[in-house]
Amino acid sequence: MLDKEQDTAPPQTPILIVDDSLVFRRFLRDILEDCPDFSIVGEAQNGIEALDLVLKTNPAVILLDLEMPLMDGMTALQHLMIHRPTPTIMFSSLTEEGTARCFDTLKNGAIDFISKDFIFQKNSLQTHKQVLIDKVKKAARFQVRAREPVFSYTPAPTGSFDEEQRVVFCEECGRREVVTYNRSQPIRSITCSQCGDSIEISFSPQSQFRxxxxxxxxxxxxxxxxxxxxxxxxxxxxxxxxxxxxxxxxxxxxxxxxxxxxxxxxxxxxxxxxxxxxxxxxxxxxxxxxxxxxxxxxxxxxxxxxxxxxxxxxxxxxxxxxxxxxxxxxxxxxxxxxxxxxxxxxxxxxxxxxxxxxxxxxxxxxxxxxxxxxxxxxxxxxxxxxxxxxxxxxxxxxxxxxxxxxx
Missing domain, CATH: 3.40.50.180 (Methylesterase CheB, C-terminal domain)
Known part of the structure; x- marks a missing residue:
């Protein structure tokens, strides 16, 4: 009977804890091991160890400290999101939520950010423990896609709906020219195909495009x-x-x-x-x-x-x-x-x-x-x-x- 119950029990969520502080790793382990839905599959004290353990243990969620020696959390996160995208919650004792550094972690693929000060508030420690458990459960259901370390705005490819055509006339010879260009990278001038004169192309982005x-x-x-x-x-x-x-x-x-x-x-x-x-x-x-x-x-x-x-x-x-x-x-x-x-x-x-x-x-x-x-x-x-x-x-x-x- 016991074996049958064990066979039908839902699988636990494997979690990897990464922090250079043994005390904080133990603190997180104690919280998460109280929840029957989780299993701690490994602990690492820097980003290099973390990347090695990810390959060996295949965690569903990673709890990753931002400030660590040898390889910090941001660098480890960037490697993860390129090679082994995994739902990752970032922790920091030096960075507060709602700051640029916090948003940097989200931009690079983290799905949440928690200040360590938040967890250690003694007057509501039990509440914050439950918040952490809930965040890990949400993270386990999140689908992470591979991404580059930093992405920036790139125009739509030429030939898509970003393409624009304009008709201009040469003031020197009167020839009609059809200009094709990318909206986000407009052409400022062309050369007349008949007389070789330069034809200026004027744009008024605010009035024309916006x-x-x-x-x-x-x-x-x-x-x-x-x-x-x-x-x-x-x-x-x-x-x-x-x-x-x-x-x-x-x-x-x-x-x-x-x-x-x-x-x-x-x-x-x-x-x-x-x-x-x-x-x-x-x-x-x-x-x-x-x-x-x-x-x-x-x-x-x-x-x-x-x-x-x-x-x-x-x-x-x-x-x-x-x-x-x-x-x-x-x-x-x-x-x-x-x-x-x-x-x-x-x-x-x-x-x-x-x-x-x-x-x-x-x-x-x-x-x-x-x-x-x-x-x-x-x-x-x-x-x-x-x-x-x-x-x-x-x-x-x-x-x-x-x-x-x-x-």
């Missing part, structure tokens, strides 16, 4: 920083329209993340505030405790802050409803990782107005509740991987800018 022809609303919570770091830096500011993101996270962390994302993106990224005018080629971000709607003001579109007490729905619901009411089929709603049950009413209104709903694949969500709730309530037929979401955004924005049917 009108608000399409608005994409993005919603997320815990884990969506990772998703946004893989999406926004890959977007071209010349694709037309704007992005507005609602993030259910700590307001100070959202502010710091906005500044960080702006520094690594070609698209301008700013913290959205009451009364801000929406400009094409820009991504606006605000935390989930704010309730804002898009409102026409004179010849511009602005964000207007609302009082929560009089509203029916969450901040994502309110924003989606206002955007889709104004833009109809030239609006999209993208749902990333998050646990807050927000956005289902807004997505329903978006769909009614002809907009495009896009839900991130649950395997790429650190927290799945937000997306799953919307999938169930709105009976959506499919989800999208991160790379596909980038292409969908580009296609919708370029299509609207070029006068095609968005969505």
């Amino acid at each position: 009108r608000n022809t399409f608005i994409t609303v993005i919603g997320g919570g815990e884990g969506c920083f990772n998703n946004l770091l893989e999406i926004v830096p890959r977007l071209d500011p010349e694709m037309g329209g704007a992005l507005i993101a609602v993030i259910h996270q700590n307001a100070d962390h959202v502010k710091s993340f906005t500044e960080y994302l702006d520094a690594i993106s070609a698209m301008k990224v700013v913290r959205a505030r009451d009364g801000v005018s929406i400009e094409g080629g820009t991504c606006y971000i605000f935390p989930g405790h704010d309730f804002m709607r898009l409102k026409p003001y004179s010849a511009q579109l602005t964000l207007q802050k609302l009082q929560k007490v009089a509203l029916n729905g969450g901040p994502l619901d309110i924003l989606l409803a206002s955007v889709s009411t104004l833009f109809k089929k030239r609006a999209a709603g993208i749902i990333l990782s998050g646990d807050h049950l927000d956005g289902d009413k807004g997505i329903a209104i978006l769909m009614k107005n002809g907009g495009t709903p896009v839900i991130l694949d649950g395997n790429e969500c650190y927290c799945k509740s937000m997306g799953q709730n919307i999938l169930d309530s709105c009976t959506l037929p499919q989800t999208y991987q991160t790379a596909n979401i980038v292409e969908v955004i580009k296609k919708l924005h370029y299509g609207a800018k070029d006068g095609g049917i968005a969505g």
Whole structure:
């Protein structure tokens, strides 16, 4: 009977602990071994040992310290994400959550970051132990893909919807020339094929390319920083329209993340505030405790802050409803990782107005509740991987800018 019960027991999640402090490794081991769902398959005291043990033990989750001798956690993480992508939670005693160094770990593939000070707060130690256990369980269900150590914005390939054609005329001989170029790398001049004179090509990116022809609303919570770091830096500011993101996270962390994302993106990224005018080629971000709607003001579109007490729905619901009411089929709603049950009413209104709903694949969500709730309530037929979401955004924005049917 005992053997039969053991055979049917669910497999444990193998975990590798990497930290140069024996005390902290033992501390983590004691917490995780209290949970029957986990098994500790190895311990390492630096990045070199960790990479060796990953090959030998094949862990499902790695707990990795950032500051270590010989090879630090960031370097080890970069090697992991190239050669053996594994869900990794970073720890640090010197770096706080919501800082640039923290976001560096997420950009390089970590799925979460925990300050050691957070764990050692004695007044709520038991609560924080449970938080750690929950984070490890979420990490074990997360699908990590291989990535380069640092990625940066790259234009869409030539021959795609990023390609543009213009007709120009030579002032010297009057010859008509057709110029084909990449939107993100426009040509400033060409040589006339008939007389050899130089033909200047003028561009006005703000007026020509960055009108608000399409608005994409993005919603997320815990884990969506990772998703946004893989999406926004890959977007071209010349694709037309704007992005507005609602993030259910700590307001100070959202502010710091906005500044960080702006520094690594070609698209301008700013913290959205009451009364801000929406400009094409820009991504606006605000935390989930704010309730804002898009409102026409004179010849511009602005964000207007609302009082929560009089509203029916969450901040994502309110924003989606206002955007889709104004833009109809030239609006999209993208749902990333998050646990807050927000956005289902807004997505329903978006769909009614002809907009495009896009839900991130649950395997790429650190927290799945937000997306799953919307999938169930709105009976959506499919989800999208991160790379596909980038292409969908580009296609919708370029299509609207070029006068095609968005969505």
